Amino acid sequence: DTGVSQDPxxxxxxxxxxxxxxxxxxxxxxxxxxxxxxxxxxPEFLTYFQNEAQLEKSRLLSDRFSAERPKGSxxxxxxxxxxxxxxxxxLCASSKTQDGDPQYFxxxxxxxxx
Amino acid sequence: xxxxxxxxxxxxxxEKEDVTLDCVYETRDTTYYxxxxxxxxxxxxxxxxxxxxFDEQNEISGRYSWNFQKSTSSxxxxxxxxxxxxxxxxxxxxxxxxxxxxxxxxxxxxxxxVRP
Numbered sequence: 393d394t395g396v397s398q399d400p401x402x403x404x405x406x407x408x409x410x411x412x413x414x415x416x417x418x419x420x421x422x423x424x425x426x427x428x429x430x431x432x433x434x435p436e437f438l439t440y441f442q443n444e445a446q447l448e449k450s451r452l453l454s455d456r457f458s459a460e461r462p463k464g465s466x467x468x469x470x471x472x473x474x475x476x477x478x479x480x481x482x483l484c485a486s487s488k489t490q491d492g493d494p495q496y497f498x499x500x501x502x503x504x505x506x
Numbered sequence: 507x508x509x510x511x512x513x514x515x516x517x518x519x520x521e522k523e524d525v526t527l528d529c530v531y532e533t534r535d536t537t538y539y540x541x542x543x544x545x546x547x548x549x550x551x552x553x554x555x556x557x558x559x560f561d562e563q564n565e566i567s568g569r570y571s572w573n574f575q576k577s578t579s580s581x582x583x584x585x586x587x588x589x590x591x592x593x594x595x596x597x598x599x600x601x602x603x604x605x606x607x608x609x610x611x612x613x614x615x616x617x618x619x620v621r622p
Contacts, residue, residue, distance in 0.1 A: 425607075427610075433614055434615050483551065485551075491537075
């Protein structure tokens with residue numbers, strides 16, 4: 393079984409630039425989640441997809457952030473006009489559809505905004 | 507409001523010692539799920555265990571065991587005969603049955619260092 397993959401693994405960008413991250417979930421998983429993790433903290437929920445529908449967004453997800461899952465398979469997370477406070481690890485996870493199914497995480501994309 | 511507290515920020519033990527990681531949760535839901543994840547230095551979160559709120563049976567898997575007590579809202583994790591490879595950050599997490607997304611609410615993690 394192929395796990396969750398994320399690309400790129402690392403991204404360094406200058407403040408004000410736009411960045412886009414990709415997540416490929418486990419193939420039979422319908423649910424897809426994005427989380428953000430800063431140093432010394434647990435991951436925080438950003439947004440959730442059931443198939444191609446984005447069903448929930450955290451208040452953490454400002455209007456500079458947008459996520460898509462166009463065909464219910466891979467997902468992208470875009471950050472526009474990056475700020476230094478956006479520096480973090482961005483984690484993608486996927487799960488099956490049953491309530492409480494465990495989420496399996498990808499390796500993350502570490503974003504550094506200079 | 508939902509919350510997960512891991513009061514132990516860092517624990518250091520010598521190899522072969524037993525160690526318990528504490529997790530206390532808050533939720534108003536009667537149906538919920540609790541999880542433990544391991545984050546080794548490589549950074550990828552690894553799923554260890556899930557319990558649902560209706561199953562208070564303790565579980566053992568090799569050197570790992572979990573003690574779920576609804577009366578104290580705790581879900582503690584014990585590693586027996588710890589090994590250097592157990593060194594990692596461990597996260598406890600909660601998802602609520604009343605939340606259709608089943609998003610995970612994480613604690614702040616406990617960093618475990620096992621010294622040889």
